[in-house]
Amino acid sequence: MVETKKIAFYLGCALPSAQLFGEAAGKIVLKDLGVEPLDIEGATCCPDPEISRTVAPELWVTMAGRNIALAEKMDVDVFTVCNGCYDTLTHAYHMLSEDEQLNRKVNENLMKFGIQYQGKHRVLHAIELLYDVIGLDRIKKQIKRKLTGVRVGIQYGCRIRLNPKKELVRKFRELVEILGCEVVDLESDRICCGVPMMYKDQKKALAQTKTRLDDMVKHNVDCIVLFCPACYDRLEKGQLELNQQGGDYDIPVFNYFELLAYCFGHEPDEFGAYLHKLDYEKIFEKAQSGGKS
Amino acid sequence: MADTDDQKVLFYDPELCSGCSYCMLACSYEHFKVLDYELSNLWIYPDPQRPFYYIGIHCSHCDDPICKAACPVEAISKGEDGIVNIDQNKCIGCRSCNIMCPISVPWKNLERRVSFKCDFCKGDPKCAKFCPTGAISVKTRKEARELASKLILKAEAKSK
Numbered sequence A: 001m002v003e004t005k006k007i008a009f010y011l012g013c014a015l016p017s018a019q020l021f022g023e024a025a026g027k028i029v030l031k032d033l034g035v036e037p038l039d040i041e042g043a044t045c046c047p048d049p050e051i052s053r054t055v056a057p058e059l060w061v062t063m064a065g066r067n068i069a070l071a072e073k074m075d076v077d078v079f080t081v082c083n084g085c086y087d088t089l090t091h092a093y094h095m096l097s098e099d100e101q102l103n104r105k106v107n108e109n110l111m112k113f114g115i116q117y118q119g120k121h122r123v124l125h126a127i128e129l130l131y132d133v134i135g136l137d138r139i140k141k142q143i144k145r146k147l148t149g150v151r152v153g154i155q156y157g158c159r160i161r162l163n164p165k166k167e168l169v170r171k172f173r174e175l176v177e178i179l180g181c182e183v184v185d186l187e188s189d190r191i192c193c194g195v196p197m198m199y200k201d202q203k204k205a206l207a208q209t210k211t212r213l214d215d216m217v218k219h220n221v222d223c224i225v226l227f228c229p230a231c232y233d234r235l236e237k238g239q240l241e242l243n244q245q246g247g248d249y250d251i252p253v254f255n256y257f258e259l260l261a262y263c264f265g266h267e268p269d270e271f272g273a274y275l276h277k278l279d280y281e282k283i284f285e286k287a288q289s290g291g292k293s
Numbered sequence B: 001m002a003d004t005d006d007q008k009v010l011f012y013d014p015e016l017c018s019g020c021s022y023c024m025l026a027c028s029y030e031h032f033k034v035l036d037y038e039l040s041n042l043w044i045y046p047d048p049q050r051p052f053y054y055i056g057i058h059c060s061h062c063d064d065p066i067c068k069a070a071c072p073v074e075a076i077s078k079g080e081d082g083i084v085n086i087d088q089n090k091c092i093g094c095r096s097c098n099i100m101c102p103i104s105v106p107w108k109n110l111e112r113r114v115s116f117k118c119d120f121c122k123g124d125p126k127c128a129k130f131c132p133t134g135a136i137s138v139k140t141r142k143e144a145r146e147l148a149s150k151l152i153l154k155a156e157a158k159s160k
Helices: A020-032 A051-055 A057-073 A083-098 A100-113 A126-134 A136-142 A168-177 A195-199 A202-218 A229-244 A256-263 A281-288 B022-032 B066-070 B096-100 B126-130 B141-159
Strands: A006-010 A036-039 A078-080 A123-125 A151-155 A182-184 A223-226 A253-255 B008-012 B043-046 B054-057 B076-078 B084-086 B107-109 B114-116 B136-140
Touching (some): A006 A057, A020 A253, A057 A083, A078 A083, A083 A229, A123 A126, A126 A136, A126 A168, A168 A256, A223 A256, A229 A253, A253 A256, B008 B141, B066 B096, B126 B136
Parallel strands (some): A151 A182, A151 A223
16 A cells, blocks of 8 residues: 555535535545645636536646646645546546647646646545555544444446546445445436536436436435535535425435544534535434434 | 448447436537537437436448438538538538438538538547546447447346
């Protein structure tokens, strides 16, 4: 195992603005695991691997290169929880490493900011950081209480399937399993949460989210766990929107770091779980009662 | 013309598709500079027979394209690279190609009054480039045929 003492935490857009509990829990958990997460000063939107990359590819790769270069300035690897940010940063990393002409052009632009993209450090997903760098054994040693009897549905998100060799889906499932909960595998695990449809057709997006949520309800899922803040946004807001239309959805959604922090013995208030818009407390109550709700 | 086995085609893998439909938006942006499902040259639909699966409909750039044969004004051609294109300057919007294609790939743009279809984005299809799961990819026709056969066998085994 490679010992990583410090790592840059690329927060992306949603975590430091709308999902503070994800950022806070991540920092708490990593400190417990002996890893110091560093903020990247001046980091911007990744930018997103869909619209920005489609509409302005050169600006997209320059901004992504700048974000990586800012982390490189601190001489550390960088990790992110967001599947979209991960896709953008790894894509840009490979493009800038393989295309000399593009690399020169991007670096000419970055010189204006006094930074250079070198490609010396790795871009990791939080799954890779936890599973490959820190390791399951080290995580298991920190677990003080488990989510016994809690039925957890995993929202993997689209983009972590892009590189099947990295096996991020399997690794994420194992990371959830060690929390002692009951992982509910569903056929709908593979479908999109609806985020990309929000750009054009909100009704279509909500219908997609509903398809996913209905399968969770059908299989008595207690809560949803994920890393991707975009999926978080859609699955939580989707429930609130559906409830406004007469639905009765109440499946709390958690960033994986939150559940890990709870299992490490931290109280939900420590990482700001009270900012959730759905009833999250019932999950921890169920865990404390050994699965009886 | 490119050897038919070596011709580059799109390959859609329903096992990987999450139904996000971003391919359709990327396609519309490439061709019309707007993000609009109505202006896409390929379509992703929920599979009515398999819950949580999708069907991708896209041009196969057939060896002997029936859309080309059906066009009364020879607006459709098959290039040296095997790509089947519609020349919108020649198209009269009669919809013969739309009707004759077995999967109705060519579609009529009612605003412009002519038909459109996949033009393979000059060899770099944006649907494949932006697919977040790798469900749409560029393969040779031979590779695509082999992969499709495997998928069919897998689906048949599953249904037994």
